[in-house]
Amino acid sequence: MRRLTSILTTIAACSCSTSHARGSNPSSILLPRGALHEIRSIVESIDTSSSSALTNRGGATATKPTPSTSTPKPLRIAFQGEAGAYSEKSLRQLLGPHVISIPRPNFESCYKAVASKEADYALLPIENSLGGSIHENYDLMLRYDLTIVAEHDFRVRHCLLTKPGINVKDVKYAISHPQALSQCDNYLRGRGITPIGTYDTAGSAKMIRNAMLNKEGKFTLPEGCTPENTAAIASDLAGKTFGLECKEEGIEDDDSNFTRFLLLGRRGVVQHLNKKIPSKTSLVFTLPNSAGALYKALACFSLRDVDMSKIESRPMSAGLLNYLRFKNTVTRTGSALPSSNELPRFRYCFYLDILESELDERVQNALHHLREQSDYCRILGSYPAKSRLVGPVAEAVEALNLANAGKASSGEDLRLKSLPSDVEDARQLNIGFVGYGSFGQYLSKKMSANHKLRCIDPLDKSKNAEENGVDCYPMYEMSNFLSGLDVVVVTVPMIELEETVESLPSEKLRNKLIVEACPLAVYPRTVLTRVLPPEADILCTNPMFGPAITENKPNDLPLDGLPFVYEKVRIADTSRADCFLSIFERARCQMVEMSAEDHDAYVADAEFVTHLTGRLLDKNLLSVTPISSREYAALCDVAEMTASDTFDLFYGMFKYNDRAKELLNRMRDNLASVERKLAAKEAYLAASSEMKNTDRQKLLAECRMLLREVAKSNGKEEVDASSLKEKLDTTSSKPNK
Numbered sequence: 001m002r003r004l005t006s007i008l009t010t011i012a013a014c015s016c017s018t019s020h021a022r023g024s025n026p027s028s029i030l031l032p033r034g035a036l037h038e039i040r041s042i043v044e045s046i047d048t049s050s051s052s053a054l055t056n057r058g059g060a061t062a063t064k065p066t067p068s069t070s071t072p073k074p075l076r077i078a079f080q081g082e083a084g085a086y087s088e089k090s091l092r093q094l095l096g097p098h099v100i101s102i103p104r105p106n107f108e109s110c111y112k113a114v115a116s117k118e119a120d121y122a123l124l125p126i127e128n129s130l131g132g133s134i135h136e137n138y139d140l141m142l143r144y145d146l147t148i149v150a151e152h153d154f155r156v157r158h159c160l161l162t163k164p165g166i167n168v169k170d171v172k173y174a175i176s177h178p179q180a181l182s183q184c185d186n187y188l189r190g191r192g193i194t195p196i197g198t199y200d201t202a203g204s205a206k207m208i209r210n211a212m213l214n215k216e217g218k219f220t221l222p223e224g225c226t227p228e229n230t231a232a233i234a235s236d237l238a239g240k241t242f243g244l245e246c247k248e249e250g251i252e253d254d255d256s257n258f259t260r261f262l263l264l265g266r267r268g269v270v271q272h273l274n275k276k277i278p279s280k281t282s283l284v285f286t287l288p289n290s291a292g293a294l295y296k297a298l299a300c301f302s303l304r305d306v307d308m309s310k311i312e313s314r315p316m317s318a319g320l321l322n323y324l325r326f327k328n329t330v331t332r333t334g335s336a337l338p339s340s341n342e343l344p345r346f347r348y349c350f351y352l353d354i355l356e357s358e359l360d361e362r363v364q365n366a367l368h369h370l371r372e373q374s375d376y377c378r379i380l381g382s383y384p385a386k387s388r389l390v391g392p393v394a395e396a397v398e399a400l401n402l403a404n405a406g407k408a409s410s411g412e413d414l415r416l417k418s419l420p421s422d423v424e425d426a427r428q429l430n431i432g433f434v435g436y437g438s439f440g441q442y443l444s445k446k447m448s449a450n451h452k453l454r455c456i457d458p459l460d461k462s463k464n465a466e467e468n469g470v471d472c473y474p475m476y477e478m479s480n481f482l483s484g485l486d487v488v489v490v491t492v493p494m495i496e497l498e499e500t501v502e503s504l505p506s507e508k509l510r511n512k513l514i515v516e517a518c519p520l521a522v523y524p525r526t527v528l529t530r531v532l533p534p535e536a537d538i539l540c541t542n543p544m545f546g547p548a549i550t551e552n553k554p555n556d557l558p559l560d561g562l563p564f565v566y567e568k569v570r571i572a573d574t575s576r577a578d579c580f581l582s583i584f585e586r587a588r589c590q591m592v593e594m595s596a597e598d599h600d601a602y603v604a605d606a607e608f609v610t611h612l613t614g615r616l617l618d619k620n621l622l623s624v625t626p627i628s629s630r631e632y633a634a635l636c637d638v639a640e641m642t643a644s645d646t647f648d649l650f651y652g653m654f655k656y657n658d659r660a661k662e663l664l665n666r667m668r669d670n671l672a673s674v675e676r677k678l679a680a681k682e683a684y685l686a687a688s689s690e691m692k693n694t695d696r697q698k699l700l701a702e703c704r705m706l707l708r709e710v711a712k713s714n715g716k717e718e719v720d721a722s723s724l725k726e727k728l729d730t731t732s733s734k735p736n737k
Helices: 004-020 035-045 087-097 108-114 137-141 176-183 185-191 201-212 235-239 293-302 318-331 360-374 389-405 420-428 439-445 464-468 475-484 494-503 522-531 574-586 596-616 629-641 647-655 661-714 721-733
Strands: 074-081 100-104 119-127 147-155 160-164 175-178 193-198 230-234 245-249 258-265 279-284 309-317 348-354 376-384 428-435 452-456 471-473 487-490 513-517 537-543 563-570 590-593
Touching: 004 235, 004 574, 035 590, 074 087, 074 108, 074 574, 087 100, 087 119, 087 137, 087 147, 087 201, 087 235, 087 258, 100 522, 108 119, 108 137, 108 185, 119 279, 137 279, 147 389, 147 647, 160 201, 160 235, 175 201, 176 185, 176 193, 176 230, 176 452, 185 193, 201 230, 201 235, 230 235, 258 376, 293 309, 293 348, 360 376, 376 574, 420 629, 428 439, 439 452, 439 574, 464 471, 471 475, 487 494, 494 522, 494 574, 494 647, 513 522, 522 537, 522 563, 522 596, 537 574, 563 574, 563 596, 596 629, 596 661, 647 661
Parallel strands: 074 100, 074 119, 147 376, 175 193, 175 230, 428 452, 428 487, 452 471, 487 513, 513 537, 563 590
Antiparallel strands: 119 258, 147 258, 160 230, 160 245, 279 348, 279 376, 309 348, 537 563
C-alpha cells in the first residue's frame, strides 16, 4: 500500500502540471508512463474478495456483497416512451425487475432528470441495427455532462396485441410507430392488415386500452379504428401493462433487429474496470479543416494497436457549436474552436468507440496524441462491454435483488408516473416588467408562450406590448400592476436602477421574486438587498445575449449555448425561482451560477472594452464593402451589436466599474502608443530614403573623380559628366543578381 500511495501522490502532482497543457481535459485521467503497470500489479495482488462486484446480464455477480438488514436505496432509471415501451423492457433485462422505472416524454427530459438528481441513471437507445444511429442522443450527450456506465444490446421482438378475446382474423388495422410498422410489413401484408402510424409503440397499446375504457382525450384511436378491429404492434411488456392479449410474438420481418442502449449516470465507472473485464471507451472530437486530419486522428489509435469498433461523423448545428465554443472557453480543453466565419457550412464532429479502457496505457498515450491534433475532445465514458455492470450500479442492483429475493414485483408499483419538476415546468408564472425598453421586449418574447406577462414604463409602450401579447399599465397604476405578480423583472438602465427600485411600494413587493438583469452584478445586488424588504426574494441575473436589431440578422435568434449567469442572493421560494430559471434552461441556455464578485471579475472589464470598441467603430468608419476579411466582418458585428444598446447602458458600465477609468486611460495610452509607433516608422523610412539619396550623390562624385584620373592617366579626353551620370543611374537601377 505504501507503493500505491507513492504512485498516487505522483499522479496528483503530474495532473497539476498537465491540466494546463494544450488539449488537456479535466474530466479525464492522464497518467505518467509506467504508473498503470505499477498500479495494476498492486491492485491485482489484493484479495479478490474485496474487489468490485461484477454483474452480468442476468443479474448474477462474481462476488456478492454482505446482506444488510436495512432497506436498500431504490434505484431510479429514466427512459423515453410510454410505460411498457421497448426501452423499459431493455431496462428490466439489464438491471433486473426491482429498479424503479420513470417514463419520460422525450430524450432530453431523461438527461435533465439525471442531471437534476431526480433519477439516478437514464437508459437511452443510441443505434439500431436496421434504422441506424439516433443522432439526437449523440447531440444531447455533448450538452449534458453525463457519463456512460454500461451498454446493452436489446433484441427487438414485435408482438401483435389485441383486446382480450378478439380473433386475429377480425383485425383490420394495426397501429404503431411507423418504424415498427415498416419492420413488420411482410407479416401485415400477408394478413391483409392496414398499417396506421402513431406516435409510439407502447402508446398504440395505450390507445386501445383507453378505447376499451371509453376514455377520450389525447390518446384516442384513429378514425375507423375500434378495439374490436384494431391491433397494436408493441412489446409483450406493453401488452401486460395495458391489459392486452398477445396474439403472436416475433412478427418482424428481420430477426436481426437489435437496439444498442447506453446507461448514463453522473459519475463514471472507469476506476472499477480491470484487465479481466472487456471494456469500451466512447469519445467525441472535432478536427481542424485540413487535409489528412481524420487520417492522423485515427492513426493515434491504430499505431498503438488499439482496436476500434465504431466511427461516425455527425454534422454540428450552429447552436451546438456555440455551446462547445463556450464550454471550451470555460474548461480550457483543447485549442480554441474556430469562429463561425472560419468554418465551412457543414461542420462535423466524430464519435469513436474503442475496445479498451480509458486507463489502458496505450489508450492514454493515444488520447494525449489526439488532443494535440483536435480542436475539441471529450471522453463520453469508459465502461464494461456486453451488458456487464460494475461499480455502484452493480452494487445497488445486487442489493435490491438480495432484499427482494422471493418477492413478486409489480411493474405498476415500480414505476413513477411523474417527477416533481413536471409540476414546476407546468406552473404558469405571473411576470411583470418594470421598464419595457428593447431588452424588456426581447425577454418578454421568450416568456410569453407559457406565462402571463404585464409591463409598466414611463413612456407609452402599449403598442409594443400589444404586439408581444403583454398587458401594459400606466405608471399611476403601479399598485394594480404589482398585485398578483409572482416575479418582478427590473429591466431599466443600471443608472436608473436605484431610483426605480426605491420608487416601488415596499409592501407590494413582499413574497415576490425580484429579478434584475444588469451587465454588472455587485452594484445591483447591493441596491436590491438594501432597498427591498426582507420578505422579497432576490435573483441577480445577466443574460449574456439580447436583441440584435440589424438589417441582416433576425431579432429572435435561438439561445442555444448562450450563457445565462445568475446568483440566488436571497431565495425563500426555491420552486418559484427554479421555475423562472427553467424558462432559459428549456431554451438551452448555458446556465452558469456565479457570485456577483466572480461575475464582475470575469465580465465587467470585457463588457466595457467591447462596448467601448463598438462605439468607436461607427458606421462612417466601417463602410460596407463588396469583399471583406474575417477580421473586418468581426469588427462590423461588434459595431452592430453595440449600436442597438442605449448610451445609458454603456454609461452604467462606466460608472459602476471601478476599473473603467483605468481601462479608458489604457485604451487612450494604447492609441497614443500606436500613433507614436506609426510616426516613428514614418520618420525612420523618410530618413533612410534621405540617407540613401545622400550616399548615392557621394558615390557618384567619387566615381566621376576616379574616372577623370583614369582618363588623364591614359591620355584620353575627359568623360562627359552628364553621360556618366546616365550610365551610373542605369546601372544602379538594375537589381542585384
